[in-house]
Every structure is written in C-alpha cells, then in structure tokens.
Amino acid sequence: MNNEWPLFEIFIRSKNGLEHRHMGSLHAADAVMAMENARDVYTRRQEGVSIWVVPSSEITASNPENNGELFAPAEDKVYRHPTFYDLPDELKHI
C-alpha cells in the first residue's frame, strides 16, 4: 500500500528583481500544505519573498542520454557570439 504524500518541487525568489530558483523538494498532501511546509523548510531565515510549489510529477525533464543530439548542434555556431566578428580596435562603443 502506498500512502506516501506526493512530492513537490520548491522554487523560491530570494528578493524582487531575481528569478525563482529551485531549492529542493518536499512531500505534502496538497499544494496548500506544500506551500506552508516550504515556508518552514526553506525560508526560516528570510531567504525568500515568493514561493512556487510544483507537483514533481508535472515536470518533464530532458534525458541526459540524449544530451548529444539535444545540445551538440549549438557547439559549432561560434557566429552566435560577439567575439566572432573582427572589428578594428579603435572602434568604440560597439
């Protein structure tokens, strides 16, 4: 019998102006409880001003075994970086 509470992933914005960051996960019966527990587990020292809780089962993750085909196409595209372009040194503000 599996009576385990579902798992939630916790994201916290440490202060306005910054993005939410993944802090970890916890078990809770529902999202409301996940929120309350996230406050107690992850913000006991004012580490946050905003919390997102997301059921872990709702996350679709890439598979590291496919990292080759997924990320390799970006490897040889140096022309996407500003340093690829040769401009004279005396040129300013560009």
Add this chain to the structure above:
Amino acid sequence: MNLSLENLEKQFQDRIDAGDNIEPKDWMPEKYRKTHIRQISQHAHSEIVGMLPEGNWITRAPSLRRKVALLAKVQDEAGHGLYLYSAAETLGISRDELFNQLHTGKAKYSSIFNYPAVTWADMGAIGWLVDGAAIINQVMLTRTSYGPYARAMVRICKEESFHQRQGFEIMLTLSKGTAEQKEMAQDALDRWWWPSLMMFGPTDAASTHTEQSMKWKIKRKTNDELRQQFIDITAPQAEFLGLKIPDPALQWNEERGHYDFGEINWDEFWQVVKGYGPCNKERINARVKAWDEGAWVREAALAYAEKKDSIQKAI
C-alpha cells in the same frame, strides 16, 4: 560509442576525475547509487534522531533566550533531515522505505545520539562538540560528487554555525559561573569528548569503504584526517574555557604540527553501533511511536486532499 558496462564505468570515472558533478538522471554504477543511498540516508536519520536528546531539554531551558535558541536549532535539524531525505529519494528510493529502514533497525544513524543528555550542560557540549564534528564532515561534503547531496550540504553548512556557537556560549557561561556550574561543564565535556571523536568513524586502517569513496569523491578526506582536524581546532577551545579534555595523551606535537591523542575505545564504538549503547532502544522507540501515532493525520490529510480534488474535478 561503446556502451559496454566497462566503458560506461570508465566514462563515469573520467567525469568524476574531471570534477564533474553527477546528477540524478545520469548513468551511474549501481554501487555508486547504493553507497549514496546508504550514506545520505544514514546522514538524514542522524539529523532526525539527533533531535531527540536535545528536544528533551527545550521545556527545561534555563532562560527564554536559551529556549528560543534550542528550539530553533532543533527545528533546523528537522530541516536538515528533510533536505537529505529528498536527496536520497532522487536515487530512486521512497521516503516510506527510508523510514522503514530506520524503524526496523536496518539503517544506521550516528552512534553519538545513543548517548543520554543528562544535564543542561550537555546542550552546551552537544552544540560545541557534536555539531562541531558534524560541521567538519559536512564542509568536506559540500564538494562531494553527487549534485543533490552537495547542494543539501551547502544549505546545511550555512545553518550549522549558529548551532555550534550557541553550544559554545552555553559552555562559556557555565565555565565562568559558580564552581558547581563549571563542574557541570567539565562533566559534560568528559562524557561527550570520546563519543565525538568516534563520530568520524573507524580508523583509515579499519575502514572498508574509504578507498572507493575517495575514488568516487563521495568523501574528500579520510576519517583520520577529519578527526585530526577536529582535535586541532577543539583543543585550544577547551583551553579557552578553562576545561580539561579527558585524554592524558593529548599534547601538541611541534614536529607534526598537530595534537597527538590517546587510543579511542573502539570496542565501545562497535557496541553502540551494534545496538547496545545506552539509548539505542529508547531512540528508535520514540521514532516509531511518533510515526505510528501520526499515521491517522497523514491518512486524513491525504483523504482530504483527494476529496477536494474530486469535488473540483466534478465542477
């Protein structure tokens, strides 16, 4: 690409050697996974069982200042347990199974928590020595190879330093107090010193896991190195308190640049590990009782969540 097991293992070791972190969905040798489940869960259980000797003193703290500090510390330890259980679960073991292993005695936790906390001075000695020893181990583990474990350690280390400082402050107050208070502090040091040294585990010569753990960067320093580091840091602190460490062989060795120290009673260590310490039964019974008596709350919360969910779906 050759995906034979041998090849995968070599690629894995290459990644570790290059300083790469391993993340949950990455391929890993089965033994790496198992070793981590064992080590992280032991660590989690230690945080949770570690709340028991201190929790016992919250209602009897000598002042409100001491009480809020101890309460906050014990609450932190619950948090540490949660971070670590979550890290262990990323390796494919369920929380229920982890608890089950603790409650049936299949999983171990740090032996230190099988000693009783008999006076208020023990709250000082535990914070100073036990959290102090834990910090040395945990700082090393912030650089461990498994990502979720290393990240949990970073968070834990940030919270630990207050634990040790509040413990030392208790020791300092007692040491500067009446003769009776100073005696209490000395008595606590006498009882907690050797078990604290045992927290680092068997000597390198007797340790079966060290070599592989170092190779996989699960550990970055050996038990003996960590123990020496702890003694070197702690001996001058005891002197500062005007207390005497209960080891006649403890002495600064100019040549080595370290303190020499006496023989640890490993028979006692193994006795406690095997379940015959002063409080082994009491600790596990307290855990099992809390778990069993909380069952109806867990079930009710889940039933409520499911009911709410089904009503929402019906609308």
